[in-house]
Amino acid sequence: MTILFIEDDTIESMKLNRTAAKLPEKHNIIQAKNGEEALEILNGPTQLPDIIFLDLNMPRMNGIEFLQILKKDPELKYLPTIILTTSQNRADLLECYRNGIAGYIIKPLKYEDYEDKIQKVIAYWEINELVKA
Ligand SMILES: [Mg+2]
Secondary structure, three states, X not given: OEXXXXXXXXXXXXXXXXXXXXXXXXXXEEEEOOHHHHHHXXXXXXXXXXXXXXXXXXXXXXXXXXXXXXXXXOOHHHOOEEEEEOOOOHHHHHHHXXXXXXXXXXXXXXXXXXXXXXXXXXXXXXXXXXXXX
16 A cells, blocks of 8 residues: 655654564555645645555644645545544544544554554555545
8 A cells, every 4th residue: 555654753754664564565655744745745746645644743734734624625535544643632533533534543652552553554444445546
């Protein structure tokens, strides 16, 4: 799968790449540091990703702002978007579901737990029919 990973923290990016590299299937991970950069990628010439992993807390354009723009776009609104955050804030959770997210994952602190959760999420999306733009 091609995964667009929107995250401002470099350590988090390293964690995701390391986790994905351990999987038997190879995944193409495209990275964006914030919502603005992600929109540039999505509106650019490259093929659309299969799924999006989205952080909430980011400078310039945060996750919820990005999500609101994404879900208003006639083409981009179909992209399954999974929140990957440390925010346990219920208002954030509700706002994200209201904006049509495909999942809300709290990043575990322990690396082994993180790896376990992420691998399950990727495995789940792999058995789904994807939009394929
Ligand atoms: Mg962040």
